[in-house]
Amino acid sequence: MSGYHIHVQDLTMRFGERPLFNAPALDFKQGDVIYLEGDNGTGKTTLMKVLAGLVKPSSGTVTAANRQRSFSQPNPLLGYALYLHQHPYLFDGDVSYNLKLAQRYSKLPKAEQLQRLDAAIELSQLGHLLKSGAANLSGGERQRLALARTWLLKPQLLMLDEPISNMDRVSQQLVFAMIGELKKQGTGLLLSSHQDSALFGLCQQRWLIESQQIRVSEIRQPLAAGE
Numbered sequence: 001m002s003g004y005h006i007h008v009q010d011l012t013m014r015f016g017e018r019p020l021f022n023a024p025a026l027d028f029k030q031g032d033v034i035y036l037e038g039d040n041g042t043g044k045t046t047l048m049k050v051l052a053g054l055v056k057p058s059s060g061t062v063t064a065a066n067r068q069r070s071f072s073q074p075n076p077l078l079g080y081a082l083y084l085h086q087h088p089y090l091f092d093g094d095v096s097y098n099l100k101l102a103q104r105y106s107k108l109p110k111a112e113q114l115q116r117l118d119a120a121i122e123l124s125q126l127g128h129l130l131k132s133g134a135a136n137l138s139g140g141e142r143q144r145l146a147l148a149r150t151w152l153l154k155p156q157l158l159m160l161d162e163p164i165s166n167m168d169r170v171s172q173q174l175v176f177a178m179i180g181e182l183k184k185q186g187t188g189l190l191l192s193s194h195q196d197s198a199l200f201g202l203c204q205q206r207w208l209i210e211s212q213q214i215r216v217s218e219i220r221q222p223l224a225a226g227e
């Protein structure tokens with residue numbers, strides 16, 4: 001396997017006696033844009049946490065390509081695919097502080113970091129709120145800030161949990177545009193939703209959790225004019 005690639009084999013997940021889902025095989029890699037669909041409580045968040053290495057599956061293997069277990073990194077999945085929670089955690093302090101703190105974790109060259117910071121502020125339309133306390137932001141603004149922070153890191157694999165749920169149209173459009181830009185940059189994206197969403201139009205594959213099975217299917221998008 002070359003590039004970033006998570007491979008899942010013979011996965012089962014249950015909590016106590018209660019089965020949640022199983023999947024014979026799943027692949028999530030750079031360039032993939034996957035729509036993860038399922039009703040409330042079917043296990044979308046849990047699956048993302050399994051792929052992020054935050055939750056151990058009941059059985060099966062989850063492998064991160066080219067990532068070795070080591071003394072300093074006993075769990076090769078941690079930090080491999082970024083996972084953005086539906087209710088993201090923000091740090092005390094203003095918007096600018098939250099962005100700068102994220103930038104510290106960037107491994108990109110300085111010039112690219114600064115370019116991405118400008119782009120993140122522009123795309124998330126947070127320029128007028130840079131000095132506002134993160135705690136005072138609206139729900140949509142919080143989501144935009146969380147995605148802007150993630151954007152700074154230029155992730156190879158990114159999982160977004162219900163990224164446009166409970167947002168007004170303006171925030172939805174901004175987040176949609178940011179996700180579209182990440183797609184153009186080749187970031188592998190796994191986007192969860194419990195309802196029909198405009199995000200479906202960006203995706204090439206669907207993982208549907210239904211009847212405790214994860215079913216994979218290809219999505220054939222209509223060709224845009226000129227294609």
Ligand SMILES: Nc1ncnc2c1ncn2[C@@H]1O[C@H](COP(=O)(O)OP(=O)(O)OP(=O)(O)O)[C@@H](O)[C@H]1O
Pocket residue numbers: 015020038039040041042043044045046047194
């Ligand atoms: N640590 C846990 N222990 C026991 N049960 C859990 C645990 N985590 C999640 N669950 C249960 O597993 C089920 C799936 O939860 P999960 O959050 O993954 O679903 P979801 O598809 O993301 O739901 P939603 O669309 O409502 O966000 C839920 O019934 C939840 O209560």
